[in-house]
Amino acid sequence: MKxxxxxxxxxxxxxxxxxxxxxxxxxxxxxxxxxxxYCSEGSPTSFNPQLDTSGTTVDATSHQLYDRLLxxxxxxxxxxxxxxxxxxxxxxxxHYTFQLRKQVAFHxxxxxxxxxxxxxxxxxxxxxxxxxESHPYHDIDVxxxxxxxxxxxxxxxxxxxxxxxYRIVIDLNKPDSSFLANLATDFAIILSKEYxxxxxxxxxxxxxxxxPIGSGPFKYIxxxxxxxxxxxxxxxxxxxxxxxxxxxxxxxxxxxxxxxKLMTGECDxxxxxxxxELDIIRxxxxxxxxxxxxxxxxxxxxxxSKPPFDNPEVRRALAMGIDKTTLLEAVxxxxxxxxxxxxxxxxxxxxxxLRDNSYNPVLAKDLLRKNGIEPGxxxxxxxxxxxxxxxxxxxMMAELIQGYLEQLEINVEVISFEWSLFRRRLxxxxxxxxxxxxxxxxxxxxxxxxxxxxxxAIESGTNRARWCNETFDEIIxxxxxxxxxxxxxxxxxTANAIxxxxxxxxxxxxxYRFQAYRQGLSNLxxxxxxxxxxxxxxxxx
Amino acid sequence: MSFYFLRRLNLLVFTLFMLAMASFGLAYLFPxxxxxxxxxxxxxxxxxxxxxxxxxxxxxxxxxxxxxxxDLLWQGEWGQSFSSNQPLYQEVTTYLPASIELSAYxxxxxxxxxxxxxxxAGLRHNKLADYSILSMSFIGYSIPVFWLALILILxxxxxxxxxxxxxxxxxxxxxxxxxxxxxxxxxxxxxxxxWDAFNDALRHLFLPTLSISIVTSTxxxxxxxxxxxxxxxxxxxxxxxxxxxxxxxxxxxxxIRNTIIPIMPQLxxxxxxxxxxxxxxxxxxxxxxxxxxxxxxxxxxxxxSIRSGxxxxxxxxxxxxxxIDIVHKIIDPQxxxxxxxxx
Numbered sequence: 001m002k003x004x005x006x007x008x009x010x011x012x013x014x015x016x017x018x019x020x021x022x023x024x025x026x027x028x029x030x031x032x033x034x035x036x037x038y039c040s041e042g043s044p045t046s047f048n049p050q051l052d053t054s055g056t057t058v059d060a061t062s063h064q065l066y067d068r069l070l071x072x073x074x075x076x077x078x079x080x081x082x083x084x085x086x087x088x089x090x091x092x093x094x095h096y097t098f099q100l101r102k103q104v105a106f107h108x109x110x111x112x113x114x115x116x117x118x119x120x121x122x123x124x125x126x127x128x129x130x131x132x133e134s135h136p137y138h139d140i141d142v143x144x145x146x147x148x149x150x151x152x153x154x155x156x157x158x159x160x161x162x163x164x165x166y167r168i169v170i171d172l173n174k175p176d177s178s179f180l181a182n183l184a185t186d187f188a189i190i191l192s193k194e195y196x197x198x199x200x201x202x203x204x205x206x207x208x209x210x211x212p213i214g215s216g217p218f219k220y221i222x223x224x225x226x227x228x229x230x231x232x233x234x235x236x237x238x239x240x241x242x243x244x245x246x247x248x249x250x251x252x253x254x255x256x257x258x259x260x261k262l263m264t265g266e267c268d269x270x271x272x273x274x275x276x277e278l279d280i281i282r283x284x285x286x287x288x289x290x291x292x293x294x295x296x297x298x299x300x301x302x303x304x305s306k307p308p309f310d311n312p313e314v315r316r317a318l319a320m321g322i323d324k325t326t327l328l329e330a331v332x333x334x335x336x337x338x339x340x341x342x343x344x345x346x347x348x349x350x351x352x353x354l355r356d357n358s359y360n361p362v363l364a365k366d367l368l369r370k371n372g373i374e375p376g377x378x379x380x381x382x383x384x385x386x387x388x389x390x391x392x393x394x395x396m397m398a399e400l401i402q403g404y405l406e407q408l409e410i411n412v413e414v415i416s417f418e419w420s421l422f423r424r425r426l427x428x429x430x431x432x433x434x435x436x437x438x439x440x441x442x443x444x445x446x447x448x449x450x451x452x453x454x455x456x457a458i459e460s461g462t463n464r465a466r467w468c469n470e471t472f473d474e475i476i477x478x479x480x481x482x483x484x485x486x487x488x489x490x491x492x493x494t495a496n497a498i499x500x501x502x503x504x505x506x507x508x509x510x511x512y513r514f515q516a517y518r519q520g521l522s523n524l525x526x527x528x529x530x531x532x533x534x535x536x537x538x539x540x541x
Numbered sequence: 542m543s544f545y546f547l548r549r550l551n552l553l554v555f556t557l558f559m560l561a562m563a564s565f566g567l568a569y570l571f572p573x574x575x576x577x578x579x580x581x582x583x584x585x586x587x588x589x590x591x592x593x594x595x596x597x598x599x600x601x602x603x604x605x606x607x608x609x610x611x612d613l614l615w616q617g618e619w620g621q622s623f624s625s626n627q628p629l630y631q632e633v634t635t636y637l638p639a640s641i642e643l644s645a646y647x648x649x650x651x652x653x654x655x656x657x658x659x660x661x662a663g664l665r666h667n668k669l670a671d672y673s674i675l676s677m678s679f680i681g682y683s684i685p686v687f688w689l690a691l692i693l694i695l696x697x698x699x700x701x702x703x704x705x706x707x708x709x710x711x712x713x714x715x716x717x718x719x720x721x722x723x724x725x726x727x728x729x730x731x732x733x734x735x736w737d738a739f740n741d742a743l744r745h746l747f748l749p750t751l752s753i754s755i756v757t758s759t760x761x762x763x764x765x766x767x768x769x770x771x772x773x774x775x776x777x778x779x780x781x782x783x784x785x786x787x788x789x790x791x792x793x794x795x796x797i798r799n800t801i802i803p804i805m806p807q808l809x810x811x812x813x814x815x816x817x818x819x820x821x822x823x824x825x826x827x828x829x830x831x832x833x834x835x836x837x838x839x840x841x842x843x844x845x846s847i848r849s850g851x852x853x854x855x856x857x858x859x860x861x862x863x864x865i866d867i868v869h870k871i872i873d874p875q876x877x878x879x880x881x882x883x884x
Contacts, residue, residue, distance in 0.1 A: 035713040037711075037712060037713065221715075225624065225625045226624075226625075226837060227829060228712050230712065230715065246713055248712040248713060250707075250708075250712055252707070252827070257706075257707065257827070260694070260698070260699060260706055261706065261707060263699055263702075264698050264699065264702055264704075264705055264706055265702070265705075266705050266706065266707060266708075266711070417842075418840050418841045418842070420624075421841065421842065
């Protein structure tokens with residue numbers, strides 16, 4: 001009998017212990033409701049979007065930490081006031097006058113306490129930083145300000161003048177109809193001059209980009225690379241007082257893990273849901289999936305500085321060797337439109353009658369032989385290791401292309417590295433070809449042509465084809481001198497013709513953009529031009 | 542006795558020395574400049590490289606380089622990571638406690654579950670209870686950890702929504718890092734949401750601990766069972782029964798102590814198996830431990846991190862093993878080494 005008692009005791013102890021560990025259940029934690037967790041896809045390279053064009057950096061910083069002179073209205077993509085309350089353009093299109101908003105406070109953090117509000121000096125400082133090589137902060141970072149340089153904005157601006165504490169004038173060298181749009185992009189943010197001077201005095205200028213001070217709805221608390229970014233509400237934000245108390249970026253590179261976390265409630269919002277997983281999100285009652293045609297293009301770029309890819313005929317043959325329609329179905333699951341040119345259908349510069357190289361492996365093979373490419377030729381395709389809106393699965397696409405090129409008796413090596421390493425090696429031009437793409441930062445078509453294919457963009461690292469064509473550059477330069485869209489559209493059609501003739505890149509798809517979040521969040525809108533915005537998001541649950 | 546300790550100590554020092562040597566060798570075996578692999582710095586100028594070349598005694602030949610390397614290791618100068626540019630000593634000391642913590646809780650759970658079940662099976666040797674526990678343990682032992690972890694996630698998190706699947710605590714709770722052990726840090730912190738955070742941390746611990754401890758529990762169960770059978774068949778137990786003690790008294794007075802003491806080192810040594818399993822489970826549950834960190838380092842080709850991570854983990858295992866051995870020798874000096882390592 002005693003023995004039975006003994007067993008029973010053991011059993012009882014076991015059960016209690018299990019109970020202790022398992023306790024916890026699903027408590028409603030009030031404290032947690034005051035914050036927002038965003039599962040993002042990667043670590044930002046910097047906390048200053050002036051320094052990097054990647055979507056990850058922009059999503060993490062631009063609209064959360066900073067303000068711009070102008071903003072885009074996410075609804076109709078019109079330019080609306082930001083820090084600049086009002087602006088005026090002179091008749092010759094060379095002088096832009098901006099009247100700045102007063103009472104805009106910078107972040108107060110444990111590493112910096114501002115003593116004054118945002119004024120003209122901060123705006124001039126922020127523009128001059130990337131514009132003037134002599135600026136004390138210009139060479140603090142070696143990135144070379146890729147966005148501004150690839151668009152030639154540093155050459156475009158002649159001077160930035162201070163009229164009084166809240167009014168500035170920007171003088172241009174020549175009229176540019178996309179200038180205002182460029183000031184409203186995610187990259188044209190306003191830094192604090194006072195903070196910069198404070199850091200110079202402390203002899204730690206590099207902290208300007210690592211421990212940011214801005215005037216946006218959230219301020220920086222801490223960051224661990226590859227793990228998380230922690231932001232807190234900026235109490236003195238000029239626009240409103242309704243931002244959530246905490247904003248956390250939970251850095252989760254795998255998209256299925258992001259989705260799993262969204263399902264278990266560990267994230268409130270996830271970035272870049274995989275196209276293959278969209279149905280799972282649609283099926284869940286507590287999740288919301290928003291969808292919008294994106295201003296982006298995914299393409300296959302040949303490294304035109306490397307033989308035999310410097311030969312347009314070889315590039316044409318390779319372009320003819322792949323079937324885009326299949327790629328679209330297999331990689332985008334139908335949530336994309338086929339791209340014939342650079343500009344997507346939602347842009348006014350879209351050319352409807354643009355013809356595409358049709359899929360023709362026989363002709364392609366012929367063309368290759370004629371140009372001295374023998375069977376067994378080996379080339380590589382670099383595939384991005386991360387998902388981007390314009391290409392949700394570059395590795396898979398590369399493998400499909402590998403299959404197509406095998407029919408042309410070309411061997412393909414698919415190459416992939418960790419994202420920052422990948423881009424570093426890509427910058428050095430080590431690739432034969434790469435599957436990558438471009439998401440527009442503003443509504444202007446120039447934002448496609450110039451960063452992707454202009455000569456200046458080779459240096460700044462966005463022209464992955466390393467293709468430089470002077471006629472093409474002249475045409476897109478000329479297009480900017482007109483403000484009337486018909487004339488500009490005609491010029492862009494000429495540019496399209498050059499691209500179709502030279503094929504530095506093979507445009508593949510314009511993908512839809514998706515955003516998934518849990519029910520109970522309001523005011524989270526897809527921003528058609530790049531960065532996500534959390535400033536207005538409210539937790540209504 | 543002191544000769545024994547000296548021998549253990551000698552073994553410890555020699556093994557650590559070999560490990561240091563291997564890690565030093567890695568710097569040469571990895572692609573790229575060996576000095577870059579050691580320091581983790583991509584040199585921008587020749588002067589800068591020269592500075593480190595003097596520090597690491599590059600011109601003095603491999604032997605002196607190794608001595609300089611040991612010296613720097615001892616001072617905590619482990620170089621810096623390629624990817625985060627943080628000092629590696631600091632990185633390792635932030636990530637290692639998370640792994641140790643997970644393994645420690647898993648070991649605790651395994652002991653709490655494994656030993657009683659082992660007793661039960663051992664005492665009911667060759668009866669139904671024994672067979673069923675044994676076959677269950679076979680199943681538990683045969684399940685791969687990573688598969689089990691995924692199944693647990695699928696059922697308990699994605700289907701039922703009971704437990705979170707990643708990290709140590711919801712990121713919304715800001716707990717200042719102090720000891721690196723999350724539960725201790727929460728208790729020591731003075732934040733208003735202390736108990737919410739503690740609760741949240743426990744829920745985060747549940748699945749990873751469960752997935753690791755299932756395998757270890759079965760091992761501990763089997764070790765215990767074997768020892769119980771051995772002890773219960775021995776002469777002094779028969780003598781105790783003959784003296785008129787009932788079975789309950791026999792087990793309590795003679796059985797437990799004599800069963801546990803000889804297998805104690807074996808049980809403690811499961812910690813190293815746990816640590817290995819924990820590394821796999823860490824990457825599934827995004828647990829910010831050393832295993833997850835090492836895997837990231839491998840992905841990114843971060844050679845300095847791989848080198849120092851390997852060194853830190855293997856040193857920990859070696860030091861732990863030798864200390865257990867010494868402690869056991871103090872508690873139970875009669876037993877021979879041969880008997881102690883037998884499973």
